[in-house]
Amino acid sequence: AQKITQTQPGMFVQEKEAVTLDCTYDTSDQSYGLFWYKQPSSGEMIFLIYQGSYDEQNATEGRYSLNFQKARKSANLVISASQLGDSAMYFCAMSSGGGADGLTFGKGTHLIIQP
Amino acid sequence: DARVTQTPRHKVTEMGQEVTMRCQPILGHNTVFWYRQTMMQGLELLAYFRNRAPLDDSGMPKDRFSAEMPDATLATLKIQPSEPRDSAVYFCASGLATGGLGANVLTFGAGSRLTVL
Numbered sequence: 001a002q003k004i005t006q007t008q009p010g011m012f013v014q015e016k017e018a019v020t021l022d023c024t025y026d027t028s029d030q031s032y033g034l035f036w037y038k039q040p041s042s043g044e045m046i047f048l049i050y051q052g053s054y055d056e057q058n059a060t061e062g063r064y065s066l067n068f069q070k071a072r073k074s075a076n077l078v079i080s081a082s083q084l085g086d087s088a089m090y091f092c093a094m095s096s097g098g099g100a101d102g103l104t105f106g107k108g109t110h111l112i113i114q115p
Numbered sequence: 116d117a118r119v120t121q122t123p124r125h126k127v128t129e130m131g132q133e134v135t136m137r138c139q140p141i142l143g144h145n146t147v148f149w150y151r152q153t154m155m156q157g158l159e160l161l162a163y164f165r166n167r168a169p170l171d172d173s174g175m176p177k178d179r180f181s182a183e184m185p186d187a188t189l190a191t192l193k194i195q196p197s198e199p200r201d202s203a204v205y206f207c208a209s210g211l212a213t214g215g216l217g218a219n220v221l222t223f224g225a226g227s228r229l230t231v232l
Contacts, residue, residue: 035220045206045223091158100212100219101171102148105158 002027004092004106011111013082020067021077021109023092029053032096034075035103036066039089048090051075087113117141121207121224129232133195136227138207139188147190148221149175149182150206158206164190165212197231204228 003026013019025034036048051059051066059066067076075094079086089110093103120139128134140147148163162172162182172182179198184190194201208221 033219037223042225043204043228044225045208047220047222050220093158095219100146100165100210102160102163103221104160107157 002029002032002094002096002104004094004104006092006106006109008109009107011109013111013113015082015084015113015115017082019079019082019086019111021079021090021092021111023075023077023106025073025075025092025094027094027096029096032094034066034068035093035095036064036075036077037091037093037105039091039108041088045091049077082113084113084115087111117222119207119209119222119224121205121227123227124225125228125230127230127232128197130198131196132231133193134197134201134229134231135194136192136205136207136229138190138192138209138224140190140207140209141222142188144209144211144222146210146212146219147184148208148210149190149192150208150223152204152206152226153202161192161205194229197229199231202229202231 005024032053034051038046049061049064051068063080065078089108091108092106122137146165149161152158161175164184167184181193204226206226208223210219210221212219
């Protein structure tokens, strides 16, 4: 069974600061994928970034990067130069392989960016 | 941008009534998922289909929930009879499973918010 743990229920960050959202995972699979999704107050789920377990480089997408530490089973999301529009719920998720059989989500972190 | 379309966006109903939620996945996607989101449980996978065939519905209460995919452009989730504990946001998501190692990124619909009184 897979498990995702997000230990930060809520975070307040000043605008323009970098923010790290924590995610640890547990799985017995050798091949797996790690995802981050953003859910703004409007409710939709927006894909941010993906890291495969065999990827040697940390994934980056614009201001988002994924700090993947396989030995520690962590996949933290780093947002550089935070903006007010980054205020949202953020969910870490994992899958077996590439995600074809669905995702297991963590409980989420509510990020609030303050001006 | 291609979108997953869900209807209705909001539904308020009384206990015991039948509820049907519909989803139009992205054209060309071969995998469709139904998730339920509540404050207490977070996001839970209810069921999913690949190439219209149901692969897993172990997350779904079988006595009252049913999921179908009558054609490639429509997936349905039905609750009969509905109960107050079914109140939640129900998400449909679709993706393209290729069998390779690359990410099967799921695209989510906007969700159907269900309130059962």
